[in-house]
Amino acid sequence: MNSMELPSYLDQADPVRERFDRLKQREIILEVKDLNKKFDTSQGQVTALKDINFKTHRREFVCVIGPSGCGKSTLIRTLAGLESPSSGEVLLDGKPVFEPGPDRGMVFQGYTLFPWLTVKKNVMFGLEMHGHSRATAEGEAMEWIELVGLSQFADSYPHQLSGGMKQRVAIARALANKPRILLMDEPFGALDAQTRGKMQANLLEIWRNIDITILFITHDLDEAIYLADRILVLKAHPGEVNELIEVSVPRPRTVEQFISAEFLATKQRLEELIHPPSEEDESLPMHMVRMAKVGDDVEPVE
Amino acid sequence: MSSTTQWLAVRKPLPPKQTALLTIASFLLPLLVWCFVSYVPFIWHPKIEVTEPGGVTWFKKGMLVDRELFSDQAMLAAEDNRAAPKGDRANPVYLPAPHEVATAFYSAFTTEPKRKSEKWLHESLWHSITVIFWGFVLSSLIGIPLGILCGTYAAVSRLNEPFIEFFRYLPAPAFGALAVAILGIHDGPKIAIIFIGTFFQQVLIVSNTTRKLDVALLEAALTLGAKKINLLFRVVVPGILPELYRDQRILLGWAWTYLIVAELIGTSSGITWFITQQARYKNFDNVFAAIIMIGVIGIATDLLLAALGKRLFPWEKHQGNS
Known part of the structure; x- marks a missing residue:
């Protein structure tokens, strides 16, 4: 790849820039202010998140990426209310968040469908917690199951579904609560590449058609660029915001854009941020020696 | 080579045919040893x-x-x-031959008790089963809820488990005399012994099972808006149910092992009374038959419960046994 020919990842075509201008006019759904998270471990205090600040606007799709150990999961768990911040605050519609609640739907990386409930009952769970009657809950659940295309599996148990189907149910289950924001913690990380691609397209389809803001954690650069309006790049030790990138790839997104100039430019920038040439890597070089008996007859030795 | 790899493959399930064959063999082998000792005159016969x-x-x-x-x-x-x-x-009188024990299985039920006041074998057996039943049910009524609470709330666990951990080392039969003093000489102390033998283990096992529930399921429920009581009854309880059921099957087996001691306390009763009585008359064929009956009842209940479990929990992946 000849990086010289690529435009800057900051260059935005007019429609893209106009879209971002409109997006920033929208109301703020989630605001993170000076968020810090420290853990006490046997080796002393570890700072998982340091001075995190960002905002997401209504119907925005934000991806969070970063090297492993940068506190991506801690961040999303704090937003969900599953962890409490050491300092700083998380505001949802301007109100601080203290505990988990159905206004922030969450889809986990592991499969967290309730194994003892059928697909339909899983989706009904949140609705029933809300005090909906059984009949209303069932009706609404079926609509969401229909939306993710699993009507014929409504009465199946989770163990009868494939990984991709399970995550579709998990998305339906979270959306059925009509959350203000959908938090997704590497939801497709355990899926095979093909299924993951389909799930990404499905997710964009859902996002386009309903009024939902999405915060999506991933370590897959392509996934982040394909899905996101903006990408929040974290760095590790401690987990800090490295850069907040506006993705210049125009919407609607297609798989063909993976080789577009904007896509590659953004990807190159992400690579620089996430995999900076480090001394650590260079201090541990490999020692490849061509084994005498291997493959000389298959392929000439250079 | 291939046959060895099939029979002795490390941690691989056996084909169904071999499984069935070995299951039968596991019962046939001890029986075969017993037959040899009983019917081949030059083996033992002192x-x-x-x-x-x-x-x-x-x-x-x-x-x-x-x-x-x-x-x-x-x-x-x-x-x-x-x-x-x-x-x-x-052979000595205490080692009856298999065929004698086999006949005793039938004749023990049809032999009239020596005295009018004494019970028939089926009455004794039934009495034993009721003692087990009440001991186990009473233990479960308190032990399961307490175990679930211990597994769910750290405070409940801290308040109860240290003492229970200590108490479970006290052998249940040690409380025999005390139980008789408090509860009289009839079924009360027997049920109490089975209760004591089961309860303390039960609380610890159930709390442990509760703790093994995937935290992610609880977190998912929290993000869906579940709170306190719903979290307990809509997530924890159904989440551990199949495992809890398996625990109960194991605990029921333990309850049976306390039966004989329990029945010796106060007035001897049930199957234990029958066994001691028959041993006194030197009817060792009946003694053997009665002991084997306990085993048969135990394993039959367990198999029944296992089969029932598969119907009760359709969401469980049915692989292997148990």
Whole structure:
């Protein structure tokens, strides 16, 4: 790849820039202010998140990426209310968040469908917690199951579904609560590449058609660029915001854009941020020696 | 080579045919050993059953004497020119042959009790089953909820588990005399012993099972808006149900092992009364039959519960047994 020919990842075509201008006019759904998270471990205090600040606007799709150990999961768990911040605050519609609640739907990386409930009952769970009657809950659940295309599996148990189907149910289950924001913690990380691609397209389809803001954690650069309006790049030790990138790839997104100039430019920038040439890597070089008996007859030795 | 790899593959399930074969063999092998010892005269048989006393005055027909004693007496008789005694090699009275025990399985039920006040075998067995039932049910009524609470709330666990951990080392039979003093001599103390033997283990096992529930399921429920009581009854309880059911099956087995001690406390009763009574009359075929009956009832209930479990929890992946 000849990086010289690529435009800057900051260059935005007019429609893209106009879209971002409109997006920033929208109301703020989630605001993170000076968020810090420290853990006490046997080796002393570890700072998982340091001075995190960002905002997401209504119907925005934000991806969070970063090297492993940068506190991506801690961040999303704090937003969900599953962890409490050491300092700083998380505001949802301007109100601080203290505990988990159905206004922030969450889809986990592991499969967290309730194994003892059928697909339909899983989706009904949140609705029933809300005090909906059984009949209303069932009706609404079926609509969401229909939306993710699993009507014929409504009465199946989770163990009868494939990984991709399970995550579709998990998305339906979270959306059925009509959350203000959908938090997704590497939801497709355990899926095979093909299924993951389909799930990404499905997710964009859902996002386009309903009024939902999405915060999506991933370590897959392509996934982040394909899905996101903006990408929040974290760095590790401690987990800090490295850069907040506006993705210049125009919407609607297609798989063909993976080789577009904007896509590659953004990807190159992400690579620089996430995999900076480090001394650590260079201090541990490999020692490849061509084994005498291997493959000389298959392929000439250079 | 291939047959060895099939039979002794490390941690691989056996094909169904081999599985069935080995299951049968696991019962047949001990039976075979028992048959050998019983029916092959030159294996063991340390006694001689006298068939003709001959010149030995104190021998009687049907008497069991040590082989050494018999040959001494036979030698003495020969020196005195008395008629030689005759006899066959036999096993001691406490080792009846399989066929005798097999007949006892039937005849023990049809033999009238020696005294009017005594119970028939089926009545004794039923009495044992009711004692187990009440001991186990009472233990479960308190033990399961307490165990679930211990597994869910750290505070409940801290308040209860240290003491329970200590108490479970106290052997249940040690409370026999105390139980009789408090509860009288009938079924009360017996049920209490089974309760004590089961309860403390039960709380610890159930709390442990509760703790093994995937935290992610609880977190998912929290993000869906579940709170406190719903979290307990809509997530924790259904989440551990299949595992809890398996625990109960194991605990029921333990309850059975306390039965004999429990029934010896106060007035001896149930199957234990039958066994001690029959041993006193030297009806060891009945003793063996009664002991085997306990095993048969135990394993039959367990198999029944296992089969029921598969119907109760359709969301469980049915792989392997248990």
